[in-house]
Amino acid sequence: MSEYTLRIRRYTPESGEAARWRDYTIDLDGHRSVLDGILQARDRQDGTIGIRCSCRAAICGSCGVRINGKPALACHTHLDRALAGASEGVITVEPMGNMPVIKDLIVDMDAVHWKKIQRVTPWLLPEGDPPEREYIVPPESMIDITQTMACIQCGACVSDCLSMEVDPLFVGPAALAKAYRFVGDPRDGQHYERLYNLAEDPHGIYSCTHCFNCIEACPKGVAPMSQIMRLRRLAGSRFAIDDENNGHRHELAFVHNIAKNGLLHEADLLPDSYGGKFHPRAVPELLDSLPVILRALARRKVTPAGALLHRHKAPPEVKRIFKQVHDAESSYELNLYVTGVEEQTEEGSVHS
């Protein structure tokens, strides 16, 4: 048995008092979980500590909290491991972010997480009459979406979503991963409608800022951001949904920019993302950015000639790759979740 100090953030909104940190010394083996530690503190020291939990086996998704500032399941985090990531030898435990606190470590999942899950119509919408017996689908077409099915609705990804932090209306990682669960399901008959709806939403798939926090947070390897990128790829490439948020246009503008220039030519990317320099949508945006553009010119960050002319042209080899790969009818989309990583005979190379 070892002693650990848990520093728990205590808060009761209706009390009118500010949140405060309280330290609890607990006595448990290092392989026991942070949840075990919280429950011991509640049993032995203060029965009013609020924590939601049930299975204690990383299945029910109830005990999502922030441990040392990072989202995790309290039942799925060993005390010795938590101590290794703690500063000054104290393990901090606080409620998840982006959701209002009900009491102590319990957040209001209904107000945020479940509302957003409902937003994406989280059930199968098949087309036509149901078959006489079960739906028959090839297994390989379902493997891809098993990744999103692994979600246990713990809210860890929602907690640390950096887009949601500034834009609470953002549909968010958990709900968008759930959306892919149906967009990727061959039995569903509303792929286009689902994608159209989420592409046109000003807080939909194109509001994800690529921060990888959800991938890092998820205790089940769902990789919500990767699912959002799949939604974008399908919305743009398969259904050619030309959304009002400039999402698909920005993607195409970027790809064409590189095909032409080899290196990114920023001066073209901005207007092209809005449909071109003289597009009605581009004009107000460019006017709004005018102070920035003028300042950049004044600071000689860019020269007028540099902004208007293209110094750099894509070498023929790069143009050939675009022709050969991008313009091909089908693309080889390797999914490591499905294929796994092959055995490496030599040492891994991430650090060498």
Added chain:
Amino acid sequence: MKVAYWPGCVSRGFTPELHGSMAKIAPLLDIELVQLDRASCCGAGVIAEHDQELADTLNARTFALAQQEIANGAELMMNICSTCQGAQTECQQRLDASTPYRDHVNATLADEGLRYERGITNKHLLWLLVEEIGLDEVARRVKRPLTNLRVGPFYGCYIVRPTARLGIDDAHPRDRYLELLIETLGGTVVDYAGSHKCCGFPIITMNKEASLKQAGRNVGDAIDANADCMVTPCPLCHLNLDLQQPLAARAVGRELGMPVLHLPQLLGLALGLEPKELGFGKHVVKPSTVIDWSTSVVAAAA
């Protein structure tokens, strides 16, 4: 040491002071830069979002070009952009994980006589400083310690997440290297909420308000923590944090005015170079107008 140098696009586009300052500090650290002139944009995650195989092929080509330089005596491939590091590492992970896939991509490169062999070492300058040159060696070369300079680190998402893919672990705390480096250069690390958050740049054309709010909040948090300046290893972050700072200030409804330095600029200052030759004049928020370098830093060296 000789490195196959990938500067990225933005360092030669809208943040020319980054490429310029890298060229200035390289000789002071005995880094010989062999620039990969024929390589193309890493795709910044956008090409991969559009067509994964295309992004993987373009980066496999960059790796193959770098491996030619490595065969000629370069020790590894080096980049100076968090986004390049992250986007290229993601492609490398797929290429290295599957021989059939790598063969498929190499078949496209074969027409050019190029081939990518599994396991290239591609490190951002930040990683190279800590892991190859060593902070002790960097400290020995400091001519002008950044005494009394309070620096807020700002990493950029692509170089800190996902940790497993980027090789961040207890033995390689790459998500703490900026703090270690600032201390090595004699500066004071400012601990603030935004250091590992997103600058908002990827959605500037799609959700401008949210994008600028992210930039504005991070800069504001650094101000509230009394930082003199921020430093970033990512030129895309620099675009949102510096170039867009006036608009970010409007989005968050407060005055900002925080100078944001590129990593080689901060290094260059400590290595004895003058603000002007490091391209400080090219910033939207000019560092020289906010910080009196002559007293806070330069005078300390005298």
